[in-house]
Amino acid sequence: MRQVALYVCVLLLLASASQGQGIGRGGAADSAVARKPVKLSRKERRELARSASQVSVAPKVAALSPKEREMGEALFVDGVKYVILEDYPKALERLLKAYTLMPDNPAVNYKLAEANLLSGNLRDATGYAESAVRLDGKNPYYYLLLAQAQASQKQYEAATTTYASLVREVPNSGNYLFQLADLYLAQNKLPEALATLDKAQQQFGAMDEISFKKQQIYLRQNNLPLALKEGENLIAANPTEPRYVLAQAEMYAANNRLPDAIRVAQQALRLDPDNPQARLILADVYRQQNQPAEVEKELRLAFQNPSLDIDQEVRIIVGYLKQLPDEKYNALTLDLAAAAVRSHPKEAKAYSIAGDVQTLTGKKREARDTYLRALKYDNSKYQLWQQVVVLDAELNQTDSLLVHSDRALELFPNQAPLWFYNGVGHLLKKQPQRAVQALEHGRKLALANTELLGQFDAQLGDAYQELKDYTKSDAAYDAALANDPNNYGVLNNYSYYLSLRNEKLDKAKEMSGRTVKQFPDNDTYLDTYAWVLYKQKDYAGARQNLERALKTTKDASILEHYGDVLWQLGDHPGAVAAWQRARKAGPGTSPLLDRKIKEQKLYE
Structure with a gap:
């Protein structure tokens, strides 16, 4: 059918x-x-x-x-x-x-x-x-x-x-005048578009759509008076509609008619006292008038309204991120970020931008936790995972670093930085074999990034040293220095481990000497240089550098080294006193320290 x-x-x-x-x-x-x-x-x-x-050539059929x-x-x-x-x-x-x-x-x-x-x-x-x-x-x-x-x-x-x-x-086809006007606009034929809209207005009378399109044309023609007139027409035809009032206020603000912008924005607030867009317009005008207190006030009021779009909030906060850290903006930016989180408690973007603000203002622990909340709602953003593991490392939270880097690697197994931090975590946990596995795998992914490659080599030098694979350790350190000859962390570690092994002491002295010259007050670097000199039996030089280090630190290992140097110089009572101070200072000493103190004798 x-x-x-x-x-x-x-x-x-x-x-x-x-x-x-x-x-x-x-x-x-x-x-x-x-x-x-x-x-x-x-x-x-x-x-x-x-x-x-x-x-196409068929003859017309007459009948x-x-x-x-x-x-x-x-x-x-x-x-x-x-x-x-x-x-x-x-x-x-x-x-x-x-x-x-x-x-x-x-x-x-x-x-x-x-x-x-x-x-x-x-x-x-x-x-x-x-x-x-x-x-x-x-x-x-x-x-x-x-x-x-x-x-x-x-x-x-x-x-x-x-x-x-x-x-x-x-x-009766006048309704197609609007499409015709759009076609003229698409070709930038503005007079023709205006003429077409005038015909539509003659046929249909005053309409919001016609006024709005005419207003856009006048703006493209840089005819501000007529554009503003159409805006007033829209407001007059829709006296209870805030959006037309707001559009007029924005037009005034964009054209440096600031008193008029304030007047019209306040008119919008009389219609809708909580309107966040009116508050943002006022904040922008006050910024142009260099009234920071008023800017803050209006921004805070705007962000209190949950109807303010999260993307708009993020754009505003990003503008302040470029100024951070700065005491003039820290408190306001933190407050705006917190307000964004309150208004959008299930929006990952809110937590992400809040974490950025906290990071830049030195609130690293809070930032890490905020990023984790962002990942709760959207775990697909690699940058968030990277921020989390970086902060774990900076906060020395090794267990968290391993947990978070493992979770991130499940989602992003081809991201070399995640393997780097995973390897660092295992190294800090005294798991050098697992550290080597992670670092070697990540290094293969970082071949195109020379800076990151150097960081992998530096960590591999430390990891292979822990495994007592000294050939690979030295090769990794040498590769890191070939990439960056002024990597002072590598220069220090490499020279220190050579001194412990009593190998290549001239090379160790040259590397450590360069480091101390660049950082003459760094107690760790001074201790390394002193220990290289000690191994070369330059006890006076070692004593001089250790005493410089002890001006800024009471590190237990440095105190123990100082005692060893004093013993070699014949100051046995001074050596024992230094060893005793080292035991009181805390961890970091050698396993032989208690025996040295008990027997009042140097053991190496």
Whole structure:
């Protein structure tokens, strides 16, 4: 029954179209607009092109016999069916045959245009649509299909001409003036767009859409007075609508009419006392007037409103991030970030930006925890994971560093920095073998980043030293220094470990000496240099550098080293006293310290 109904319906449409009434009123063109074009294969295109070339020269049929008319109508119905089923090759085959019988039927031309448009054959779609318009110049859908085919080929002038013809030729088609105005705007034909909107206004009276579009045109023409006048018209027509008042205030602010901007923004607040956009406009105006206290006040009031969009809040806070850390802005930025979190408690962006603010203002522990809350709502952001593990490392929270880097690596196994921090965590946990595994794997991922590669080599030097694989340790240190000869951390560690092994002491002295020269007050570097000198039996030089170090530290290991040096210099009571102070100072001493104190004798 459905097929019979469709057949009867299409026959009625065909008959009305052949009499100049058109077909598809009420949505036939809309179907072409809504459906996505389907590209035909090259073979299908060749076959259809051959058929089209044959029908293009077909003579006009003066009169059809009843049998021919019935055949043409059946082919047309079949073609329409296949268009609905989106089988465009079959649809075009049937419609082209119908066209050979009824080339002057606008409905047939229209359906051919639609089928070609939907199958991606834009040139033929344009040709058949032009024929449909020529055969029935009163059907708006024929113009719309033609304009769509032209616009799809970026023939905007032609599409504009088609819309202009539609408005001119088809009765009661004034509603298409708005699309025509948009086409003029797209081509930057501002006078034509204004003239078209004036026609729409004459036909439909004052409308918000018309005033708004005219206002945008006046702004593009740098005609501020007329743009403001249209804004006043919008406000007058919508006295209880804050958005038009706000748009007017923004226009005043953007054009340095600051008192007017304040006046109109306050007008919006009388309509909606909690409106955050009005507060932001006022904050911007006060910023231009260099009134920081008023800026703060308005921003805080705006951020108190949960309706303020999170993206807008983030943009404002990002503006302050560039100023941090700065005592003038720290408190305000922290408060705004906290307000964003309160207003959007399940929004990862709020926690992320708050973590950034806390990081830059030195609140590292709070920042790490805030980033973790962001990851609770969105764990897909690698940058957040990286921030977390970096802060774990800076806070010396080794267990957290390993937990978080392991979780991050499950999501981002190809990110070299995560492997680096995972390796550092294992190294800090005295798990050098696992550290080497993580660091060697990450190093392979960092080959294109020389700076990061140097950091991997530095940590691998430490890890292999712990494993007593001194050949690999030295090679890693040498690679790190080849990448950055002034890596003072590597210079210090490398020279210290060489001194412990009593190997390459001249090289150790040169590296440690460079480090101390650059950082003459660093107690750790002074201790290393002193210990290299000690190993070279330069006890006086060692004593001098250790006494410099002890001016700034009471580190247990440095005190123990000082005692060893004093013993070698013959000051045995001074040595024992230094060892005793080392035991009281805390951990970091050698396992031999208690024996040295008990027996009052140097053991190495």
